Amino acid sequence: MNPAQITKTSNQWLIPISVACALLGVLATWAYKIEIANKDSGGGRATLATQIIKSERQFNKEQREEIIDLRNKLNELENASTSKSKMTQVLSDELKSIKVMAGLVDVEGPGITVLLQDSPHPPATAPELRERYIIHDNDILQVINELHASGAEVIAVNGHRATSLSSVRCVGPVVHFDGIPLSSPFRIEAIGEPETLRSAMNLNGGVLSNIRQLDPKMVDVILEPHLKIAAYGGTTKIQYAKPIEKPKQ
Amino acid sequence: MILIPILALILGIVVAWWVQAPITVNASFGSYLSVAALAGLDTLIGGIRSAMDRNFDPKIFVSGFAVNAITASGLAYCGDQVGIDLFLAAVVVLGGRIFTNLSIIRRHLITGAEMKKLGEEAPG
Numbered sequence: 001m002n003p004a005q006i007t008k009t010s011n012q013w014l015i016p017i018s019v020a021c022a023l024l025g026v027l028a029t030w031a032y033k034i035e036i037a038n039k040d041s042g043g044g045r046a047t048l049a050t051q052i053i054k055s056e057r058q059f060n061k062e063q064r065e066e067i068i069d070l071r072n073k074l075n076e077l078e079n080a081s082t083s084k085s086k087m088t089q090v091l092s093d094e095l096k097s098i099k100v101m102a103g104l105v106d107v108e109g110p111g112i113t114v115l116l117q118d119s120p121h122p123p124a125t126a127p128e129l130r131e132r133y134i135i136h137d138n139d140i141l142q143v144i145n146e147l148h149a150s151g152a153e154v155i156a157v158n159g160h161r162a163t164s165l166s167s168v169r170c171v172g173p174v175v176h177f178d179g180i181p182l183s184s185p186f187r188i189e190a191i192g193e194p195e196t197l198r199s200a201m202n203l204n205g206g207v208l209s210n211i212r213q214l215d216p217k218m219v220d221v222i223l224e225p226h227l228k229i230a231a232y233g234g235t236t237k238i239q240y241a242k243p244i245e246k247p248k249q
Numbered sequence: 250m251i252l253i254p255i256l257a258l259i260l261g262i263v264v265a266w267w268v269q270a271p272i273t274v275n276a277s278f279g280s281y282l283s284v285a286a287l288a289g290l291d292t293l294i295g296g297i298r299s300a301m302d303r304n305f306d307p308k309i310f311v312s313g314f315a316v317n318a319i320t321a322s323g324l325a326y327c328g329d330q331v332g333i334d335l336f337l338a339a340v341v342v343l344g345g346r347i348f349t350n351l352s353i354i355r356r357h358l359i360t361g362a363e364m365k366k367l368g369e370e371a372p373g
Contacts, residue, residue, distance in 0.1 A: 013300035014250065016307045018257040020293045020314050025261025027286035027318075033265075034279030 064233055071104065071231070100154065103163040103232035107154050109191040111227045112198050114143055115220040116211070117185035132214060135184050137170040140177070142207040143188055144168070150200035152190035154229050158182050159189075161232040178234055194223050281322040284336050288317035291343040291350075298350040301357040317343075 078092065099105045122133035144162060147155055155162040157177045166178050174181040190197055201208055201221045208219050292314040299305045321339040328335025 012307060013296065013305040013310075014253060016310045017293065017296050017300070018254045020289065020296065020310070021254040021258040022261035022264075023314070024286060024289040024293055025258045026265040027282055027289055029262045029265035031279055031282040031286050034282060038279055 067233065067235065068231075075105075101164075102236075103154070103161040104236070106228065106231050107191060108226065108228045109154075110194050111152065111154075111189065111191035111224050112194050112201065113220075113222045113224050113227070114147075114188040114190070114201055114208075115185055115222070116140065116143065116188065117218055119215040119218050121215075133218070135175075135186060135211075135218065137168045137175045139207070139211065140175060140186055140188065141168045143201070146200055146207045147188070147190045147192070147197060150192065150197050152192035152197055154191040156189045156229045158187050159230060161229060163232050163234075189224070189227055189229055191227055191229060194225070198223060280336065281325050284325045284339050285318040285322040287340065287343050288321035289314060291347050292317050294347055294350045294354070298353050298357075301354060 078095065096105070100107055116135045116139060118135055119133035122130045140157065144155055144157070144166075157168075160177055160180055160182075163178075167176075169176045171181065174183045175186070176182070198221055200206065203209070208221075211218050292310065295313065296305065296310045299310070321336070321343065324339050325336035
């Protein structure tokens with residue numbers, strides 16, 4: 001090998017490779033900078049969303065507290081105005097039973113608790129089969145419907161009172177009950193004649209028998225001699241429906 | 250002499266650090282640039298390998314650098330338009346070639362060092 005040959009080949013590759021190195025440095029650095037900028041902006045958006053959720057939650061909490069506060073004041077005023085005469089006494093009793101129906105007061109009484117939970121050991125089969133081993137909004141709806149049909153007077157799902165306006169809906173991995181996200185296990189409490197309610201739940205071919213067939217652990221029905229159910233905590237604003245006044249005769 | 254390409258690389262990084270990218274920041278543009286950089290790296294290592302094989306041709310090197318970078322980022326762009334991750338094709342091929350060329354360079358360096366060692370030991 002003679003030295004001249006080495007220098008010649010060296011010179012030949014030196015400049016293109018050096019230029020390529022410089023270009024590569026520029027490209028890689030720009031790619032890096034753009035990637036960093038993208039990550040930053042993405043993170044910023046997520047942080048903003050978290051802040052919004054937090055402040056909305058706080059707002060919701062305050063509003064709920066205000067609702068409870070105002071309702072208590074209303075109760076006090078009503079109690080103050082009663083005990084005046086027989087007439088107001090009757091009205092007050094009527095109001096009480098209507099309030100129980102509307103879900104505006106805490107109630108207690110005998111009943112049952114229905115526990116629904118996703119199967120703890122779903123079989124490792126196809127995903128569409130595994131779907132059946134979790135509790136869906138439809139199961140909760142059917143249980144509530146069956147309880148109402150069997151004479152349940154007051155129902156609550158995970159402590160949230162069911163009213164005549166309640167809704168149950170599947171939203172992604174959770175079930176929204178009146179817009180409140182709930183997840184398994186679901187605890188459905190019902191006040192009514194306990195034995196009737198229990199036999200309705202254990203009916204052969206009834207709403208729970210399908211789930212029981214898959215996995216008995218997903219369902220539990222408990223007799224409750226003494227249940228306490230809290231009042232409905234949501235808003236009660238009625239905007240469109242107006243009562244029809246009967247014409248005087 | 251081997252310092253010059255390394256200095257050039259550092260120079261490129263420093264310049265790019267101070268100079269803003271010519272196109273405004275865009276989520277997908279960054280990935281095209283990354284693929285282009287990978288193509289550049291592949292050509293660069295291919296060039297070093299051919300220099301060691303003593304058949305380095307500046308024309309092939311320069312055209313390879315440009316065409317590879319443009320094709321790789323163009324493939325990534327087209328893939329984005331039709332919803333296929335076509336840039337993966339570029340990444341797999343270029344990545345594989347980088348390793349192949351690196352292994353050849355490694356062999357050259359190791360055998361070269363051993364020959365040099367033998368040569369030095371012989372007179373002593």
